[in-house]
Amino acid sequence: MSAESPRISRLEPYLNRAEPAPTLLKMLVGVQLTGIREDLGLSQDQAARAVGFSPAKLSRIEAGKGRRPPTEADVRALLELYKADDHEAQVLLQLLRRAGEPGWWQRYDKRLMPEWFDRLVGLQEAAAAIRTFEIQYVPGLLQTPAYTRAVVERGLPTAPAREVQRRIELRMRRRELLQRADAPQLWAIMDESVLLRVLGSREVMREQLQYLVEMAQRPHVTVQIVPLDVTNASAPAIPVTYLRFGGVDLPDIVYLEHIKSAAFLEDRDETEEYRLALDRLGDEALNPRESLVRLRDTMEQRYAAP
Numbered sequence: 001m002s003a004e005s006p007r008i009s010r011l012e013p014y015l016n017r018a019e020p021a022p023t024l025l026k027m028l029v030g031v032q033l034t035g036i037r038e039d040l041g042l043s044q045d046q047a048a049r050a051v052g053f054s055p056a057k058l059s060r061i062e063a064g065k066g067r068r069p070p071t072e073a074d075v076r077a078l079l080e081l082y083k084a085d086d087h088e089a090q091v092l093l094q095l096l097r098r099a100g101e102p103g104w105w106q107r108y109d110k111r112l113m114p115e116w117f118d119r120l121v122g123l124q125e126a127a128a129a130i131r132t133f134e135i136q137y138v139p140g141l142l143q144t145p146a147y148t149r150a151v152v153e154r155g156l157p158t159a160p161a162r163e164v165q166r167r168i169e170l171r172m173r174r175r176e177l178l179q180r181a182d183a184p185q186l187w188a189i190m191d192e193s194v195l196l197r198v199l200g201s202r203e204v205m206r207e208q209l210q211y212l213v214e215m216a217q218r219p220h221v222t223v224q225i226v227p228l229d230v231t232n233a234s235a236p237a238i239p240v241t242y243l244r245f246g247g248v249d250l251p252d253i254v255y256l257e258h259i260k261s262a263a264f265l266e267d268r269d270e271t272e273e274y275r276l277a278l279d280r281l282g283d284e285a286l287n288p289r290e291s292l293v294r295l296r297d298t299m300e301q302r303y304a305a306p
């Protein structure tokens with residue numbers, strides 16, 4: 001592969017990102033190593049054996065998984081096996097070094113930021129588009145501090161006050177993503193029951209709905225409500241987050257959250273099923289303009305200021 005490879009040239013802008021993006025960069029390194037290997041006609045098992053790795057280790061490197069990036073020695077071994085040219089190797093090694101720079105979220109302790117959640121936040125920070133469906137709560141990126149407090153206290157009733165506050169701070173820091181000049185497109189679909197379920201107090205809910213109204217009018221945010229009278233809605237039984245990345249050969253990723261863990265789906269057949277399900281749900285929901293009216297009506301009728 002020559003120094004003029006379009007695949008490598010698309011990576012160079014990521015060398016100069018103002019903010020570290022370790023999750024994205026680990027994935028980029030892995031995707032490029034996969035592409036080079038496949039161009040040579042080597043299977044993953046063949047490449048792993050040639051450099052003394054287990055197939056599982058090479059699979060992790062190529063998938064960009066794990067809290068830490070692969071070591072420079074391991075990546076150099078692969079680049080030497082693949083006979084990568086100097087420019088190609090230099091770009092990938094620079095990306096690898098930047099992948100070792102911690103993102104802001106990685107400064108939180110592991111109790112607040114287990115590995116699966118670390119990965120989600122890193123993926124959201126790197127995404128060009130985020131699609132989400134929520135059946136119980138307002139999506140985290142659109143929550144107010146008071147609403148977040150109510151959610152945390154409901155889910156962790158015995159948590160000490162300091163931990164609750166740290167979780168609120170973490171969520172508010174996450175939502176700053178939507179204030180960036182390069183903010184991702186956010187498309188959030190919510191079941192109408194989310195608007196009717198009182199968390200905290202009616203005042204908290206009024207403030208939360210007002211914030212949703214404000215955010216829904218931003219050009220990069222779309223909010224849709226699935227009304228209660230849509231009895232045949234094709235809604236998944238659990239929250240779904242669908243992440244898409246812009247022009248860097250990365251696969252779409254679906255995030256499914258469980259009580260104390262999560263699943264990440266990357267197989268194209270699986271992610272396509274969720275994309276189609278979200279498309280159908282968007283068709284069944286109120287359109288963005290109607291959803292904005294429903295938000296305002298609910299705020300004024302159910303949570304009217306005294």
